[in-house]
Amino acid sequence: xxxxxxxxxxxxxxxxxxxxxxxxxxxxxxxxxxxxxxxxxxxxxxxxxxxxxxxxxxxxxxxxxxxxxxxxxxxxxxxxxxxxxxxxxxxxxxxxxxxxxxxxxxxxxxxxxxxxxxxxxxxxxxxxxxxxxxxxxxxxxxxxxxxxxxxxxxxxxxxxxxxxxxxxxxxxxxxxxxxxxxxxxxxxxxxxxxxxxxxxxxxxxxxxxxxxxxxxxxxxxxxxxxxxxxxxxxxxxxxxxxxxxxxxxxxxxxxxxxxxxxxxxxxxxxxxxxxxxxxxxxxxxxxxxxxxxxxxxxxxxxxxxxxxxxxxxxxxxxxxxxxxxxxxxxxxxxxxxxxxxxxxxxxxxxxxxxxxxxxxxxxxxxxxxxxxxxxxxxxxxxxxxxxxxxxxxxxxxxxxxxxxxxxxxxxxxxxxxxxxxxxxxxxxxxxxxxxxxxxxxxxxxxxxxxxxxxxxxxxxxxxxxxxxxxxxxxxxxxxxxxxxxxxxxxxxxxxxxxxxxxxxxxxxxxxxxxxxxxxxxxxxxxxxxxxx
Amino acid sequence: xxxxxxxxxxxxxxxxxxxxxxxxxxxxxxxxxxxxxxxxxxxxxxxxxxxxxxxxxxxxxxxxxxxxxxxxxxxxxxxxxxxxxxxxxxxxxxxxxxxxxxxxxxxxxxxxxxxxxxxxxxxxxxxxxxxxxxxxxxxxxxxxxxxxxxxxxxxxxxxxxxxxxxxxxxxxxxxxxxxxxxxxxxxxxxxxxxxxxxxxxxxxxxxxxxxxxxxxxxxxxxxxxxxxxxxxxxxxxxxxxxxxxxxxxxxxxxxxxxxxxxxxxxxxxxxxxxxxxxxxxxxxxxxxxxxxxxxxxxxxxxxxxxxxxxxxxxxxxxxxxxxxx
Numbered sequence: 001x002x003x004x005x006x007x008x009x010x011x012x013x014x015x016x017x018x019x020x021x022x023x024x025x026x027x028x029x030x031x032x033x034x035x036x037x038x039x040x041x042x043x044x045x046x047x048x049x050x051x052x053x054x055x056x057x058x059x060x061x062x063x064x065x066x067x068x069x070x071x072x073x074x075x076x077x078x079x080x081x082x083x084x085x086x087x088x089x090x091x092x093x094x095x096x097x098x099x100x101x102x103x104x105x106x107x108x109x110x111x112x113x114x115x116x117x118x119x120x121x122x123x124x125x126x127x128x129x130x131x132x133x134x135x136x137x138x139x140x141x142x143x144x145x146x147x148x149x150x151x152x153x154x155x156x157x158x159x160x161x162x163x164x165x166x167x168x169x170x171x172x173x174x175x176x177x178x179x180x181x182x183x184x185x186x187x188x189x190x191x192x193x194x195x196x197x198x199x200x201x202x203x204x205x206x207x208x209x210x211x212x213x214x215x216x217x218x219x220x221x222x223x224x225x226x227x228x229x230x231x232x233x234x235x236x237x238x239x240x241x242x243x244x245x246x247x248x249x250x251x252x253x254x255x256x257x258x259x260x261x262x263x264x265x266x267x268x269x270x271x272x273x274x275x276x277x278x279x280x281x282x283x284x285x286x287x288x289x290x291x292x293x294x295x296x297x298x299x300x301x302x303x304x305x306x307x308x309x310x311x312x313x314x315x316x317x318x319x320x321x322x323x324x325x326x327x328x329x330x331x332x333x334x335x336x337x338x339x340x341x342x343x344x345x346x347x348x349x350x351x352x353x354x355x356x357x358x359x360x361x362x363x364x365x366x367x368x369x370x371x372x373x374x375x376x377x378x379x380x381x382x383x384x385x386x387x388x389x390x391x392x393x394x395x396x397x398x399x400x401x402x403x404x405x406x407x408x409x410x411x412x413x414x415x416x417x418x419x420x421x422x423x424x425x426x427x428x429x430x431x432x433x434x435x436x437x438x439x440x441x442x443x444x445x446x447x448x449x450x451x452x453x454x455x456x457x458x459x460x461x462x463x464x465x466x467x468x469x470x471x472x473x474x475x476x477x478x479x480x481x482x483x484x485x486x487x488x489x490x491x492x493x494x495x496x497x498x499x500x501x502x503x504x505x506x507x508x509x510x511x512x513x514x515x516x517x518x519x520x521x522x523x524x525x526x527x528x529x530x531x532x
Numbered sequence: 533x534x535x536x537x538x539x540x541x542x543x544x545x546x547x548x549x550x551x552x553x554x555x556x557x558x559x560x561x562x563x564x565x566x567x568x569x570x571x572x573x574x575x576x577x578x579x580x581x582x583x584x585x586x587x588x589x590x591x592x593x594x595x596x597x598x599x600x601x602x603x604x605x606x607x608x609x610x611x612x613x614x615x616x617x618x619x620x621x622x623x624x625x626x627x628x629x630x631x632x633x634x635x636x637x638x639x640x641x642x643x644x645x646x647x648x649x650x651x652x653x654x655x656x657x658x659x660x661x662x663x664x665x666x667x668x669x670x671x672x673x674x675x676x677x678x679x680x681x682x683x684x685x686x687x688x689x690x691x692x693x694x695x696x697x698x699x700x701x702x703x704x705x706x707x708x709x710x711x712x713x714x715x716x717x718x719x720x721x722x723x724x725x726x727x728x729x730x731x732x733x734x735x736x737x738x739x740x741x742x743x744x745x746x747x748x749x750x751x752x753x754x755x756x757x758x759x760x761x762x763x764x765x766x767x768x769x770x771x772x773x774x775x776x777x778x779x780x781x782x783x784x785x786x787x788x789x790x791x792x793x794x795x796x797x798x799x800x801x802x803x804x805x806x807x808x809x810x811x812x813x814x815x816x817x818x819x820x821x822x823x824x825x826x827x828x829x830x831x832x833x834x835x836x837x838x839x840x841x842x843x844x845x846x847x848x849x850x851x852x853x854x855x856x857x
Binding site (some may be wrong): 035036038041042043044115116117118119120122123185186189206207208209210232233234235236238239240242243245246247248407408409410412413414416427428430436440445447450451453454 | 562563564565566567568569570571572573574575576577578579581582585586610612613614615616621624625628679680683684687688691694695696697698708798799800801803804807808811813814815816
């Protein structure tokens, strides 16, 4: 009877929902929503995800963040400071006009001129010193100094149509391009300028509700399988999973850890996952005076490398990964998952509470000290729980540790004001290679070089800075990788930070779909395929 | 009447002014929005540029003065997060919230009042007791949990209704509404039920208490003695006299359903205003929070006004005089 009822119910539902689900429609439930559709407005993962469907970049990255050609067919260095990019011919924008080098010039010009941008892409264009256009499908880009990351940085921003925005005559000028006016963010949101070369066209954008994309029939590359793609922000974890189980959406990103086990067992669902480019770490304040340590007569014990070694050794990373992260993470010994460019295969972590205690005694703290760890409680997966576990492990070696957890907006403000002696942080290497965490987290803070913007520990080692400076000016990949690996070793040997684990990113989808999990955490509809 | 209105508006203006100062300083105290908004990759020069772009480099009182000047000219500022006018963001979300709130309130009135009156007329009957027990459940079950339960039952297990989101919409005078399409209505049922549950319980309790009191009044007995039909006694004489507290509470509840139904909107991924408020607070998007609360204050003022007007319709003894208001 029950069986019959549910069949009836199913039939009823099928009638109700009939016609709504067509074979070539893909509906995606996302944990976060872009703040705008303007590709240059806000450098934020959800924005960059949707951007990739509509606007393409010159160079792209594959699922493992290796460079692949996109609008540029090929590129080479003419000398250390000069790059030549050959652009793809016959690529059409959504409005039918042809893509040429001028579109790139205009894009680079527009990026610094986005009004009210809370996080600009100028970060990735300021390496460019001059642009020459010998013919409509060739770009010569010069940089002031050798700049090996140029192709990587060109993957970060999408190319907009110069013609649609009325910028056919704009020329590049390092000091600022001239134009009568620059397109507004609003013009991209309402679709009038949402004209790219990507595999999808914007069909509808309703903030908080949905973004609908239609297939671009004239796309130059492999045509996506889906006629129509809908992104729906479902920010709460439970409802996101429920929407997948109910068949409201076909795929969700960031399924919550506690539901993964159940989803994996569900015969109607498949789960894919991969190691992400994000490291979770503890930052140890190495300044003269430090705010949240007590019982040391005002000295900062974290300045002593033996204390820092002890604080790394005292952590049982495998236990954290197993118990708190449900095995959906990898214990970490360095600042970026091994295997990615510039990491060091020789670095290992160790867990030895006894030795940690000895090291503390050698450093003059046989009875430990009192410590408060700051942590966000809604930023990284299980962030507060991890900090609690670390606090217990520290208490075992005599460092009486408390946890001070706060929501992100409060936490980041307090951290930036230097209110924590030790805090838990996370870092995603957007470029997918080691210079990103090294430059931001552990290099000495030098404003002119852009070094150390997130180095809140005051750690500074000239050897590391030199290696990094050299690496960032070495165009030869092999040589650069060696220098970065060496810099990584220096940071780890000094215990500049305590790496905890690399997060694993997962996606859950209905059976019959497949998605190659991406290290950069993007959910790309054109890479979702149905099993034949 | 006119004096009454002018006084109301003056009072409201003071409320709005005080509130905007409170909200502004409150959010300023939480932290710097740029810490949350900017890409962590950004270096210091980049950071300084972004801070200047958003006008966050000025000291607080200057920021407030700039805000107040623009606000008086009708401009509540540009959202830090979305880069579009804050008021526009809030108003875009308004139709979705309004239609959901209206449906929820309709459910609350249409089920709450009959059940409450029934329970009030027959307080010792089995049905009356069951209704009261049900209303206790409606009060005490957490909205979040009930919402998830509704989704699990009707969307995941039975597959009758969609789990979340807003369905197809039709534009009426340029405003998108979803209650006019079958698909849209289906999307509304679960969130509206979830929102209505608490209100139904509230209305039941108010209606029951009122009915029990009124049913014993002399004029009801007199009406009965005169031989009026029970339907007329209940439908006119009792109902009209229990409505004042019900209307008062419903008015306030209606306002709060529109402005603060954050939980339901989150559980059902409903693109309404409540969710916008929470997201904006989390991202310290000050212009949106301020605009939001101003719109909310305005809304409550209008609702209270309507409630006062309804009083005078329900009870002819009440006059909206300028002298006593």
